[in-house]
Amino acid sequence: MQIEILLNGLTEAAKSPLSYVAYIVITISWAAITWKEARIKNITKALSLLPEGRRLDALKLEYRLIPKEGLNSEEYLRHESKKYYFLAFSISAIAVLIITTLGIYRAIELDKQKVVGETISIAYETFIRGTTTADDNRFATAIGKIEESVRISPSYSGYVNLADIYEEVGEVDKAIWASQKAAELDPTNPSPENMIGMLLKDKGNLDEAEQHLLRAMSLFEESKIKDDEFKVTILVNTGNVYYERAEASSDASKKIQYAETAIKKYYEPSLILRGGLQNKRFLANLLGNTANSYRILGDFKKAEELAFQSIAIKESLAKSSPLWNSLGIGYFNLGDIYLKQGATDEAMKYFDKSEDIFDASGSIIGKGSVSLSKAEIAKMKGDIDSARKHAELARSSFASANLGLYEKKATDFISQLSAK
Numbered sequence: 001m002q003i004e005i006l007l008n009g010l011t012e013a014a015k016s017p018l019s020y021v022a023y024i025v026i027t028i029s030w031a032a033i034t035w036k037e038a039r040i041k042n043i044t045k046a047l048s049l050l051p052e053g054r055r056l057d058a059l060k061l062e063y064r065l066i067p068k069e070g071l072n073s074e075e076y077l078r079h080e081s082k083k084y085y086f087l088a089f090s091i092s093a094i095a096v097l098i099i100t101t102l103g104i105y106r107a108i109e110l111d112k113q114k115v116v117g118e119t120i121s122i123a124y125e126t127f128i129r130g131t132t133t134a135d136d137n138r139f140a141t142a143i144g145k146i147e148e149s150v151r152i153s154p155s156y157s158g159y160v161n162l163a164d165i166y167e168e169v170g171e172v173d174k175a176i177w178a179s180q181k182a183a184e185l186d187p188t189n190p191s192p193e194n195m196i197g198m199l200l201k202d203k204g205n206l207d208e209a210e211q212h213l214l215r216a217m218s219l220f221e222e223s224k225i226k227d228d229e230f231k232v233t234i235l236v237n238t239g240n241v242y243y244e245r246a247e248a249s250s251d252a253s254k255k256i257q258y259a260e261t262a263i264k265k266y267y268e269p270s271l272i273l274r275g276g277l278q279n280k281r282f283l284a285n286l287l288g289n290t291a292n293s294y295r296i297l298g299d300f301k302k303a304e305e306l307a308f309q310s311i312a313i314k315e316s317l318a319k320s321s322p323l324w325n326s327l328g329i330g331y332f333n334l335g336d337i338y339l340k341q342g343a344t345d346e347a348m349k350y351f352d353k354s355e356d357i358f359d360a361s362g363s364i365i366g367k368g369s370v371s372l373s374k375a376e377i378a379k380m381k382g383d384i385d386s387a388r389k390h391a392e393l394a395r396s397s398f399a400s401a402n403l404g405l406y407e408k409k410a411t412d413f414i415s416q417l418s419a420k
Contacts, residue, residue, distance in 0.1 A: 033087065040080060156185040163195055172199050190219035190234070198237045204405050206241050213238040228276040236286050239266025243289055246296050248405065259296040267293060281326065284313035288333050295337050307334045328357030328366050336373060344377045351377075365406065368397035372410055379417065388417050 150158040159182035166175035176199050183192035197213035200206075217234050225231075239262040246258035267290040277283045291306035311330040318327050335350030351370050358366030375390035395410035 036080075150181075154181070154185065156182050156189070159185065160191065160195075163192070167195070167199065172203060175199055188219060188223065190216040190223070190225075190230075193219060194230075194234050194237060197241075201237065201241050201244060204244075206244055210238065210241045213241065228273045229278060232270045232273050232277060232286070233282070235266045235270045236282070236289070239263075239270070239293075240289060242266065243293055246293065255296060259293040262293045263290060263297075280313050280317055284310045284317070284326065284330070287313070288330055291337065292333055295340055300337060300341050303337050304334075307337055325357060325361040325363050325366065328354040328361065328363065330354075331357065332366065332369060332373070339373060339376060342380070344380060348374070348377060364397050364401040365403060368394040368403070368406060368410070371397065372413065375413060384417055388414060391417065 147162065150162060159178045163175045163178035163182065166172075166178055176196055179192040179195040179199070183189070183196070186192070193212045193216035197209045197211075197216060200209035200212065213234060217231075217238070220231060220234060242258045242262035242265075246255045246262065249255040249258060267286065270286055271290065274283060274286070287306045287310035291303045291310060294300075294303035294306065307330070311327070311334060314327040314330045331350045331354035335347045335354060338344075338347035338350065351373055354366065355370045357363075358370060371390045371394035375387045375394065378384075378387035378390060391410050391413045395407055395414065398407040398410060
């Protein structure tokens with residue numbers, strides 16, 4: 001343990017409530033002993049004026065002090081003085097011991113928090129440069145250290161960092177829990193509510209997700225934060241809720257209504273603020289989701305334009321960072337745009353591109369979605385056996401990851417094929 005950390009621990013311990021109690025006890029003890037010592041001096045002075053033979057009787061009668069057997073008045077008073085000083089010293093020593101113990105304990109906590117801070121940096125660097133087996137082990141250690149830190153000393157920033165890392169490694173429920181803890185510690189901060197809403201959307205809990213995202217925007221506006229990028233994040237996450245509703249709805253009018261709401265109320269206001277976005281990956285996803293919403297409305301020209309913008313950003317980012325899975329999503333979305341127009345050959349070209357990336361990245365949702373889209377193409381071409389084969393492959397992929405909503409889509413598709 002570094003001496004600086006130990007000194008900081010002692011300084012913090014000296015300011016603790018228990019230390020203040022110790023200070024009060026020491027002060028009262030020394031005040032009482034000082035009074036006792038002054039009294040003994042006065043008694044000694046008074047007794048010196050009496051004949052030696054009468055001093056012991058005077059001590060007993062006047063001051064109600066009874067010496068032990070064999071002690072004269074002078075010896076007894078000296079003994080009492082020493083006893084009081086010894087008592088004061090003992091109380092002071094105990095108080096110092098308590099403060100020192102608190103200081104060492106606090107220093108250990110500070111040392112742990114320092115280690116945790118360093119480990120968090122390592123963890124984020126691991127994600128920035130991509131993971132290897134060794135990095136994964138070090139990252140698992142980082143998570144354990146952060147979990148230990150928030151148990152010892154719960155803090156808003158600790159839970160926010162923990163939620164970010166849980167979300168990165170796919171521990172959605174744990175990320176929601178950590179975000180809820182952060183929200184409890186700082187209920188006026190919109191960031192945890194935004195994170196909870198985004199995570200619930202990913203789980204398919206769309207109504208609950210929207211409630212948290214609306215609360216995030218309300219807190220954002222109440223705090224009068226001047227941060228266009230954060231505002232866009234909340235808007236886009238809320239727009240994504242409506243986009244997911246549009247995708248999931250079997251009612252054509254509702255599907256269009258949800259897509260229009262996503263575009264008009266959330267995506268278009270976000271694109272107006274796109275110049276202030278530093279996170280290009282997020283901008284690419286915004287463009288991609290907006291393109292998907294226009295595809296649902298049947299505005300394929302606008303959808304194609306935005307999809308190409310999204311892919312252009314993802315391709316440039318992919319050259320310097322591990323964003324292949326995101327690029328695969330971009331190719332898949334573009335393929336879906338062509339599929340909805342009946343351009344099956346063009347759609348298959350981009351589905352094949354996305355499938356290569358999803359195979360490399362191990363994206364189960366991506367691979368399953370491509371298989372289901374290829375099943376649609378086969379169905380359009382009248383190849384029912386091939387369509388069923390691709391759809392069953394998609395359903396198997398979704399089921400292996402417990403993706404109920406996606407699995408249902410594949411099951412419904414197979415049922416439609418069986419009805420033919």
